[in-house]
Amino acid sequence: MPIEQDRSQFRHERILEAATRIFSQKGYHDAAMDDIAVESRTSKGGLYFHFPNKQTLFLALLDQMMGLLRARAEAAIAEEIDPIRKAEAALRVVLQTFASHRTLAQLFLVEALAAGREFHERMAASHRAFGALIQSHLDDAVRQGVIPPQDTALAGQVWFGALNEVVTTWLLSEPPGPLEEQYPALRALLLRSVGVPTARIFPAGEES
Amino acid sequence: MPIEQDRSQFRHERILEAATRIFSQKGYHDAAMDDIAVESRTSKGGLYFHFPNKQTLFLALLDQMMGLLRARAEAAIAEEIDPIRKAEAALRVVLQTFASHRTLAQLFLVEALAAGREFHERMAASHRAFGALIQSHLDDAVRQGVIPPQDTALAGQVWFGALNEVVTTWLLSEPPGPLEEQYPALRALLLRSVGVPTARIFPAGEES
Amino acid sequence: MPIEQDRSQFRHERILEAATRIFSQKGYHDAAMDDIAVESRTSKGGLYFHFPNKQTLFLALLDQMMGLLRARAEAAIAEEIDPIRKAEAALRVVLQTFASHRTLAQLFLVEALAAGREFHERMAASHRAFGALIQSHLDDAVRQGVIPPQDTALAGQVWFGALNEVVTTWLLSEPPGPLEEQYPALRALLLRSVGVPTARIFPAGEES
Amino acid sequence: MPIEQDRSQFRHERILEAATRIFSQKGYHDAAMDDIAVESRTSKGGLYFHFPNKQTLFLALLDQMMGLLRARAEAAIAEEIDPIRKAEAALRVVLQTFASHRTLAQLFLVEALAAGREFHERMAASHRAFGALIQSHLDDAVRQGVIPPQDTALAGQVWFGALNEVVTTWLLSEPPGPLEEQYPALRALLLRSVGVPTARIFPAGEES
DNA sequence: GATGAATGAGCATTCATTCAT
DNA sequence: AATGAATGAATGCTCATTCAT
CATH class of the missing domain: 1.10.357.10 (Tetracycline Repressor, domain 2)
Structure with a gap:
């Protein structure tokens, strides 16, 4: 299913970009996972599908x-x-x-x-x-x-x-x-x- | 009442010392005002009497x-x-x-x-x-x-x-x-x- | 401060009563701490002041x-x-x-x-x-x-x-x-x- | 297509067995549908094809x-x-x-x-x-x-x-x-x- | 001045369920 | 039939801050 994979990978990257924006705007602690979900046009569950937790996302x-x-x-x-x-x-x-x-x-x-x-x-x-x-x-x-x-x-x-x-x-x-x-x-x-x-x-x- | 003033100032300093210990042990975010209150043998209310909020305490x-x-x-x-x-x-x-x-x-x-x-x-x-x-x-x-x-x-x-x-x-x-x-x-x-x-x-x- | 103690103890009991009602109405898992807070006319924080967590409350x-x-x-x-x-x-x-x-x-x-x-x-x-x-x-x-x-x-x-x-x-x-x-x-x-x-x-x- | 039927039935049973193991290991609430899917070597979608929801699976x-x-x-x-x-x-x-x-x-x-x-x-x-x-x-x-x-x-x-x-x-x-x-x-x-x-x-x- | 019980907004995380492919 | 990415509502818990006593 290369199409699905592409889509998934695309979303993965969109999350990373959104996270970069939000984290650098608000700082690690004041950035809520909710903010990142909205910014990446994903759901919170979607976020957690790609990254197991906030820390890991930041480390990525x-x-x-x-x-x-x-x-x-x-x-x-x-x-x-x-x-x-x-x-x-x-x-x-x-x-x-x-x-x-x-x-x-x-x-x-x-x-x-x-x-x-x-x-x-x-x-x-x-x-x-x-x-x-x-x-x-x-x-x-x-x-x-x-x-x-x-x-x-x-x-x-x-x-x-x-x-x-x-x-x-x-x-x-x-x-x-x-x-x-x-x-x-x-x-x-x-x-x-x-x-x-x-x-x-x-x-x-x-x-x- | 110079004696009371002394006591107050003494407590003020005890709080600062306690805050120094707690903040550097746990980091700003993980340090709870409660921790500092306990460490300085004060009550939470006492803390807030001397410092209006966490930020100000840290700034001090x-x-x-x-x-x-x-x-x-x-x-x-x-x-x-x-x-x-x-x-x-x-x-x-x-x-x-x-x-x-x-x-x-x-x-x-x-x-x-x-x-x-x-x-x-x-x-x-x-x-x-x-x-x-x-x-x-x-x-x-x-x-x-x-x-x-x-x-x-x-x-x-x-x-x-x-x-x-x-x-x-x-x-x-x-x-x-x-x-x-x-x-x-x-x-x-x-x-x-x-x-x-x-x-x-x-x-x-x-x-x- | 016997008056404060009384009040606190009273609230403690009100929480226990509320918890009894809610737990037996909804069952342990479907009972939300929020429900119990409302039923006991307390805030969630108040609940957690008296009981460190849901399990402990139930055990009590x-x-x-x-x-x-x-x-x-x-x-x-x-x-x-x-x-x-x-x-x-x-x-x-x-x-x-x-x-x-x-x-x-x-x-x-x-x-x-x-x-x-x-x-x-x-x-x-x-x-x-x-x-x-x-x-x-x-x-x-x-x-x-x-x-x-x-x-x-x-x-x-x-x-x-x-x-x-x-x-x-x-x-x-x-x-x-x-x-x-x-x-x-x-x-x-x-x-x-x-x-x-x-x-x-x-x-x-x-x-x- | 009796062969396919057999396969489906086989999977049905594999799911039941997996569910038995998982439910009794973790208890009803702590058992996640994901766990059962993995244990039965199926996908989550597959699970839901055979059983409309968690409750029904447990009832079965x-x-x-x-x-x-x-x-x-x-x-x-x-x-x-x-x-x-x-x-x-x-x-x-x-x-x-x-x-x-x-x-x-x-x-x-x-x-x-x-x-x-x-x-x-x-x-x-x-x-x-x-x-x-x-x-x-x-x-x-x-x-x-x-x-x-x-x-x-x-x-x-x-x-x-x-x-x-x-x-x-x-x-x-x-x-x-x-x-x-x-x-x-x-x-x-x-x-x-x-x-x-x-x-x-x-x-x-x-x-x- | 001091106490500590009370508040409540905030948040990370989970998970049953859905659905496009 | 099957897959697995996505959804989003739900929830336990934290903690800075307030305030009646």
Whole structure:
């Protein structure tokens, strides 16, 4: 019954979209399953047919988003050869993705913590994953002698924390300004933080 | 009736302490006013006499904590003359304070977001305040020519974001390791990020 | 605050009465906590203040009823000296109590099983208790040589089972006839079952 | 299409068997139609094709069981000539059947009440039927002068009630002991209850 | 000031039943 | 005949907040 399957899958996705909207509008706790049912033009029973409970539905959203970020980041990284440029690419892509998906960013950076204890471990894992990604390329850079030996694990955390803060500030500011404009300065700060020579940071000498 | 006033104030504080424990144990949403009433050996009515509602009680906690952080930071800053050392002092003190008050850190960095929309603006303000503190000293450093001109507002955000991430990771890790050991490396990264000369970062040449 | 206590206790009892009515009207499962709240002129929250959940409320009812039966039976038994007469008294009193409290009987004999697994053990205990009561007096009778040695535990069960069946049939019959008229014949059957001589059963020789 | 008919009938039976298992495992209310569908390797739609609703499905089970009991009892009764022995046979067979089909007994004696109001009349009818069966043979016995004239309708009820209690106690006891061992003592009690001479009850004089 | 009983809106979840395919 | 996705009414329970005493 491919037709039925398609329809079911379509509804599945419609629910995910609706949930994204509702959760990021109202926050995890204030979002009622009823709201999501209405928004996805489904019945409450239909919702529960596709997702066993509210928590799982929210987790599905986070996982979906992690997948998106990871895929984009990996694609961008693959296009670069130089390890520093790889790390830069990861930073840039995540910033861009958040910039163009404010709703998702809201979910990922704010609501995920707000959703309660159960999600903390999951979030910690996401943060670790991003940190590890940066770290691996910084390690390459160290190996190649581009930057001095250092605590690259911490550097990964610092990069993600900085990104996180910039995006969160943007999320909580009303009205939101252009997030992407922050990228060059952020890039400069973070590159400098790991000891990338100034010459490499400002190729044409355009110190801000 | 100064005695009664004392008693009232004493109870006020007992409630705050109890609330701190309960909120950081259970999280904002899962903490019931009942729990706090019991923990503070008061009645529910008593609670509501001192605080008009749950939100306000939680806000009082955040404000108290902000006050503590601010006081400590300002004291530490006042002891330094050099602007870079002032900025460093702020960073160090906040890290130390969180390290020695895990419960407060939990509340401030995790639960505050979890508490819902109503707190977002407040949190944004806290973040801005810390960022501005760092920024002001970095601006002095720029003025003195110690570091190059740059987007010091962003730098302030980056410093706080980095700190935030490091502490949060520590909060969510089981079992928690020693947070303060991270300080030297974090300091180095952040000083370097704003262009402090390596010679100043590692005075005796002890590159890690 | 004895006044408040009184009021609270009064409400407690009003809830129990309302619950008795609703449960025996609709049965355990079809009785909604809402129904009971309305019937007891309370709010749902008020209900839950007095009883932590539906099950506990129902159990309180059963316990209350067990207490009533036990008290009446013991009082009646205490008035008799002869062990056979004591056993008879228990039988008679329980029959009478059920006859005059149809609602309670419904709850005790029908709904208690219908309420589900969780109550089975409790019901089994009630049955055992009644059986043991009969048994103890039959044992006395055996000891005194009034009736032959026999499996008095089983006899206790038989007596209660017989009573149970007669009452249940009456409960389920529409319209209900006079239950107490059944007593003499039931008494005769049960006395004969344990070997009480016919002469003692029909003192004046009034065989039915 | 006899083959299809067979298949349908086969499925019909598979559903009944599955329902028996599920209902007696979980009880009427906690048994979900979904559970039964899975257990019978059918779909929910399939279930509803064979039985219009949950109630009807459960009734079908009860009817099936009543039929089994009736058939066995009648067969056993037919083998006896003496009316007392006929009544005894009915008693013995029902006890044996319950003893060897614990699941069915559970359904018949416990869950049937738990299933709610709608089943009460049906159950009453079953009880009446068994009572009437006993009664008819006791009436014969009275007519033949084997036992004294008495309220045989009540006696039928007493016999069934006693049996019911013994079996139910066994059902609710953990772990279940051997039910059939109770038969001789139960028989003696019940025969004596209707006035069967002791000599007939213990042919070889083996008073327990 | 303090108490704690009472309120009631709110919500996640279940499940018998339906029906398009 | 059979499937299983969808429906939606029903319900037990929670908890911030109020208020008579």
